[in-house]
Amino acid sequence: MTKGELKYEGKAKKVYATDNPETYIVEYKDDATAFNAQKRGTIANKGIVNNAVTSRLFTYLASFDVPTHFIEQLSEREQLVKAVKIIPIEVIVRNKTAGSFAKRYGVEEGIVLTPTVLEWCYKSDALGDPPLNDVTAIALGLASPDELETMMDLAMDINDGLITFFANRGLELIDFKIEFGKLPSGEIILADEISPDTCRLWDTASGERMDKDRFRRDLGNVEGAYQEVFKRVMGDANA
Ligand SMILES: Nc1ncnc2c1ncn2[C@@H]1O[C@H](COP(=O)(O)OP(=O)(O)OP(=O)(O)O)[C@@H](O)[C@H]1O
Numbered sequence: 001m002t003k004g005e006l007k008y009e010g011k012a013k014k015v016y017a018t019d020n021p022e023t024y025i026v027e028y029k030d031d032a033t034a035f036n037a038q039k040r041g042t043i044a045n046k047g048i049v050n051n052a053v054t055s056r057l058f059t060y061l062a063s064f065d066v067p068t069h070f071i072e073q074l075s076e077r078e079q080l081v082k083a084v085k086i087i088p089i090e091v092i093v094r095n096k097t098a099g100s101f102a103k104r105y106g107v108e109e110g111i112v113l114t115p116t117v118l119e120w121c122y123k124s125d126a127l128g129d130p131p132l133n134d135v136t137a138i139a140l141g142l143a144s145p146d147e148l149e150t151m152m153d154l155a156m157d158i159n160d161g162l163i164t165f166f167a168n169r170g171l172e173l174i175d176f177k178i179e180f181g182k183l184p185s186g187e188i189i190l191a192d193e194i195s196p197d198t199c200r201l202w203d204t205a206s207g208e209r210m211d212k213d214r215f216r217r218d219l220g221n222v223e224g225a226y227q228e229v230f231k232r233v234m235g236d237a238n239a
């Protein structure tokens with residue numbers, strides 16, 4: 001598989017064309033940003049961790065019928081994926097309060113949310129990813145009602161699967177952000193990544209944060225936490 005033209009360079013990954021128009025190569029970088037890129041840095045070997053973790057999680061999710069863009073891991077930092085048109089909606093699932101949600105509503109972090117919260121945000125760095133509700137997303141032409149329903153159902157299935165997967169590895173899934181893409185057929189599939197950059201993971205035993213909040217909040221041992229998540233995810237605990 002040869003790497004073609006650079007299609008897109010984001011904050012965490014580069015996306016390349018291949019000799020097949022239906023596939024892209026994604027390369028994971030060590031660059032880290034937070035607070036809409038106001039804070040920038042690097043996390044040593046993050047690209048290696050996030051590529052491996054995403055590959056493992058997408059393979060796991062596919063095993064119970066979640067359609068994903070993942071085809072295969074090509075190298076430490078690269079994976080082959082199906083080319084999609086990204087739906088410009090960030091889908092956020094929250095099991096417990098944390099981060100911007102806790103701040104927005106003036107509540108402590110770590111409170112159980114019942115029912116599980118699903119939020120949509122408009123994927124626009126220029127606008128700071130503003131929140132959307134269903135009718136706003138539809139009226140702006142970002143997705144159809146059926147597409148929103150599909151994304152909601154898939155997001156809840158993904159949450160159920162990931163909660164179990166991480167619990168078996170001593171990690172609590174607090175919240176996460178995913179992106180979906182559309183194939184030329186119109187089918188909606190899970191795209192982008194699922195990693196410590198895009199999930200909040202708290203160590204079950206100690207409550208310690210094992211995700212990008214260590215970078216956002218200058219908690220120290222950022223690389224160590226990513227390495228620990230890598231070790232647990234790639235270990236042979238039951239799915
Ligand atoms: N299968 C795919 N096909 C096409 N684009 C994809 C695919 N998977 C992920 N992408 C896109 O690749 C881009 C690069 O990822 P990265 O995480 O670096 O972006 P980002 O800095 O978070 O910026 P953005 O605001 O564009 O998401 C993102 O825009 C993401 O939506």
Ligand SMILES: [Mg+2]
Pocket residue numbers: 010011012
């Ligand atoms: Mg991203």
